[in-house]
Amino acid sequence: MMDPELAAASVLMERPNIEDQHSARALALSLRETSSSAEEETLGRVEFEDRDIPCSDGNESIVVRIYRPTDTTQLRPAVVFFHGGAFVLGDLESEHPRCLRYAAEAGCVVISINYRLAPEHPFPSGVEDCYSGLLWVVEHANELNIDTSRVALAGSSAGGALAAATALIARDRNGPVVALQMLLYPVLDDRMQSTSMSTFADTPVWDSRNNRAMWRQYLSGTANVTSYAAPARELTLEGLPSTYIMTAELDPLRDEAISYALRLLQAGVSVELHQIAGAYHGFDQLVADAAISRRALDDQVHHLKRFLRT
Template sequence: MEDAGAVRAASGRLLLERPADADADVLAGIEIEDRVVPGPPGAPDVAVRIYRPKGPGAPWPALLWINGGGFARGGAGGGIETAHPDVVRICARAGAVVVAPKYRLAPQNPFPAGLEDCYATLLWLVDQADVLGIDRDRVVVGGASAGGGLAAGLALLARDRGGPSLRYQLLVIPELDDRLDTPSMIEFIDAPLWNRPDAMLSWRHYLGRSGDAAPGDDVSPYAAPARATDLTGLPPAYVSTAEFDPLRDEGIEYALALLRAGVSVELHQFPGTFHGPNLGRTEAVSRRQEREILDVLRRALHPVRV
């Protein structure tokens, strides 16, 4: 294993050096709109941000992007504003309409509030596809960290409710397992940006547990997709993990479970990396992560016709 101390110092510098906003030339190629869409039955409406490429290309493929943040207010690296620069680049360079919901957060709104907001957004996106200039047959869900866990839960929910058909699921360093018993989760108790104490607090808030409550057997697989016993019929997936991330093993194990269920999976474990947005051992690794995500999305959203 790489020297964790050296990687920790390098990744801290990368986070501080990360651009606070998208490049002006990239922004010039897209349109951004904030609006409100119908929420789940009996719940508030959902605020969403819509990113559209300018110029010809409609109907565009669509990506429902779910930001991370530990499911909760104050989660590390969370919020749609933090994800904004990355989403701008995805919209412009992957050639897709991106819809990002501002879902309700724990602990004020524990599971299933946030997931139901994402599902309501998915239903609206598909229902309004003609108005939005979206191709209903090319809809992808994706997210990073807790957003990756929500995207995996959303794919399960859409399958089981007979909801919209999804072409792909993009699960970037996903948070999937509330049981916190994998080797990486046990080992990385003080990693930067995300570690075991962070994960414990995150799941406690999201599941509405008291401080000393232990994981039970009654947790929904829509909340913790690693608990799902039937993964058949799910859309193809890309799963990425980071070497020094406590979430590493649950991501790898979920990818293997998908494969065993007959789901096509691309799995990439990035060496020398921590949890977080493009936090790598070197700038080259970070840029490679970003390029790969864009390439995966382009292939999923713009399949080659044969």
């Protein structure tokens, strides 16, 4: 059964058509939660600024937004955050309320990465931008007042895929040590053969039809799909950081995330899995002040504080 507050909000939501990225991007702007109380509740507790950093290919730049708690100058843990949007939508504003709350309530420096989007920039542009963002954060740790032993990767939806893939790249390339990966209703498997994927063909916000269109655009021109594109394809999960995964009951992506959590556990990775009953994909972003969304966010903050020792 769908949560009543989410059900009431879903009546007013139009499902995007990822096949038409122009109209989908316009719709995504209109679907942003305009009544989130994050700005008011974090006022004076967080400062933020935008900064240009080099793209992974060195030919362009991308923007990152840096959120800093204002109450102390001590070294802070960092959360490198990747927004969702099916690899084709979204920007720094998409998860601005969540990043504000992470900084204010978990006491972290949050760096949100505005990676390049498909179909203009298909795989691997986005994930390489995300890894470059992680490298930039670690290289500028002194300036950002960051403790490099307490760096987390976090992302929602497609951003969850990018966080998981960035953790794999960091492990495989002997890159920065990542203390935690936080994957919120993540996209993980391009094969789309789970029960939830076949069951939820007409759910609010996201459905299996759009999921197929998303992968076509993101993987355009990719001959062999690797785990850096679809992390569920990775055969060896040993050596990955402690993991927090949140899934939503009425989400086509639910089962692939649960399966990934179980495989991580079997590989010896510490995992905390939270399955939110009555929720659909993106619920805590799109209906941020619903009681169920606030509980989910409180739990994320608690986990950041616990595992990053803030």
